[in-house]
Amino acid sequence: MTTPDSIARRRLCGAALAAPLGALLPHAASAAVTTPSIGGRWQNGPNLPYFPVHMHVLPDANVMMWPGDGGVNGDDPRVWNPATGVLSARNRAGFDLFCSGHNFLPDGRLFVTGGHISNNVGLAEAAIYDPAGNAWTRLPRMNLGRWYPTTTLLASGDVLVVSGSVDTSTGANPVPQVWKSALGRWQSLNSAQLKLPLYPYMFLAPNGRVFNAGPGVTTRYLDCGGWGTWSVVGNRSFGGGRGYGGAVMYAPGRILAVGGGDPPTATAEVIDLNAASPAWRAVGSMQWPRRHMSTTVLPDGRVLATGGTRGTGFNNRDPALAVRTAELWDPATGRWSEMATAYTPRWYHSIALLLPDARVFVTGGNGYTQSEIYSPPYLFTGTPRPTIASAPASVGKGVELFVGTPDAAVVNAVSWVRLPSVTHTNDMNQSFFRSTQITRADGGIRTVSPRHTSVPSGHYMLFLLRDGVPSVARIVRLG
Ligand SMILES: [Cu+2]
Numbered sequence: 001m002t003t004p005d006s007i008a009r010r011r012l013c014g015a016a017l018a019a020p021l022g023a024l025l026p027h028a029a030s031a032a033v034t035t036p037s038i039g040g041r042w043q044n045g046p047n048l049p050y051f052p053v054h055m056h057v058l059p060d061a062n063v064m065m066w067p068g069d070g071g072v073n074g075d076d077p078r079v080w081n082p083a084t085g086v087l088s089a090r091n092r093a094g095f096d097l098f099c100s101g102h103n104f105l106p107d108g109r110l111f112v113t114g115g116h117i118s119n120n121v122g123l124a125e126a127a128i129y130d131p132a133g134n135a136w137t138r139l140p141r142m143n144l145g146r147w148y149p150t151t152t153l154l155a156s157g158d159v160l161v162v163s164g165s166v167d168t169s170t171g172a173n174p175v176p177q178v179w180k181s182a183l184g185r186w187q188s189l190n191s192a193q194l195k196l197p198l199y200p201y202m203f204l205a206p207n208g209r210v211f212n213a214g215p216g217v218t219t220r221y222l223d224c225g226g227w228g229t230w231s232v233v234g235n236r237s238f239g240g241g242r243g244y245g246g247a248v249m250y251a252p253g254r255i256l257a258v259g260g261g262d263p264p265t266a267t268a269e270v271i272d273l274n275a276a277s278p279a280w281r282a283v284g285s286m287q288w289p290r291r292h293m294s295t296t297v298l299p300d301g302r303v304l305a306t307g308g309t310r311g312t313g314f315n316n317r318d319p320a321l322a323v324r325t326a327e328l329w330d331p332a333t334g335r336w337s338e339m340a341t342a343y344t345p346r347w348y349h350s351i352a353l354l355l356p357d358a359r360v361f362v363t364g365g366n367g368y369t370q371s372e373i374y375s376p377p378y379l380f381t382g383t384p385r386p387t388i389a390s391a392p393a394s395v396g397k398g399v400e401l402f403v404g405t406p407d408a409a410v411v412n413a414v415s416w417v418r419l420p421s422v423t424h425t426n427d428m429n430q431s432f433f434r435s436t437q438i439t440r441a442d443g444g445i446r447t448v449s450p451r452h453t454s455v456p457s458g459h460y461m462l463f464l465l466r467d468g469v470p471s472v473a474r475i476v477r478l479g
Pocket residue numbers: 099349424
């Protein structure tokens with residue numbers, strides 16, 4: 001558990017001196033950000049039966065979770081219905097799901113790899129969960145165990161798994177493997193053996209390769225063709241590790257990496273993989289350094305940072321060092337703004353995910369079962385939220401679709417947010433697409449669905465926006 005971070009820590013010795021002033025300031029939100037139209041608003045959500053470590057929005061809009069740590073077996077999946085508040089148990093997988101990796105398949109089933117034997121010792125299990133039938137299907141085992149792996153859906157519909165610790169002597173599993181859906185077997189990319197940090201940030205890139213955005217300093221493409229090939233894209237602009245920071249693709253091919261490391265950093269940087277020669281460049285820093293933070297792309301395209309600790313060490317549990325003030329990054333300016341302050345510390349094993357109602361569900365952090373729900377400022381602007389009267393259940397990529405709305409005259413953007421599947425600061429299913437390509441039609445609007453490679457097939461929350469104010473989403477299957 002300390003391997004990638006101890007490396008990062010050594011690299012970071014000099015950078016620690018440059019810690020932002022925010023680390024020295026008393027931790028309280030200014031008066032301005034307690035105004036909901038400026039800083040949004042926090043409210044307590046349900047007190048959960050355990051603190052979730054893994055969480056997903058299912059295609060039926062329910063929120064699935066499972067726990068781990070604290071001697072709890074992770075094989076205890078439950079579902080929270082945000083509309084009714086009802087929590088119900090789901091069938092168990094038959095292995096400890098704590099410390100697994102996961103993403104959705106194009107058909108909406110959840111693909112899960114690895115799991116927990118003990119700290120740094122992983123299971124080689126893999127399984128697919130079908131939410132509609134509440135059924136787990138076990139798959140052939142992977143080459144070796146994986147504890148903290150990352151899974152990524154490829155453009156082909158196959159799934160890549162990388163990293164994850166085998167055991168305390170081997171460390172990270174060096175062999176990337178691709179689940180060949182049509183063949184029902186694993187293919188080991190033996191030419192691409194590489195020990196990556198645990199739970200690395202992996203994104204399907206515009207060129208069809210998979211981009212490793214960190215947490216290490218050197219970022220790379222993995223070509224999953226044949227036996228696999230890595231190629232270096234370039235070093236990040238921040239010279240330290242970003243362990244347990246955040247990385248999101250805030251537009252197709254455009255990635256923001258922020259925070260993380262030990263000591264935690266407040267820095268942020270972006271890369272545009274659509275460019276001929278992609279290179280990282282620094283953008284504005286957060287006010288607060290954070291580690292074990294969450295990053296959530298909102299329907300308006302801004303990126304929300306929540307939780308984390310500004311304390312040093314792998315798992316700092318000093319409540320005074322927990323960063324409870326949210327921050328919001330605007331891709332148009334590259335700058336962060338402080339938002340309202342949450343009630344509960346959210347450190348190691350905390351989670352944030354976007355709900356279909358455009359609020360953010362924030363929960364966990366070791367020991368904390370009390371969830372919170374954050375309503376971003378866009379819900380307090382005074383502009384009425386547009387509504388969706390109808391939307392297709394499924395639509396192909398790059399085709400025109402009709403969305404029924406009584407607000408056709410005022411809707412000026414559409415956004416597609418891929419269903420979250422989150423653990424340990426990492427949404428392995430994350431993708432976002434925003435479009436202003438809208439024509440008004442009788443009783444609604446017409447728009448064109450995304451066809452970008454970095455917007456893979458699967459289920460998305462489709463939002464209509466009026467001047468940045470989102471509707472409640474409809475979940476649409478793309479592709
Ligand atoms: Cu963990």
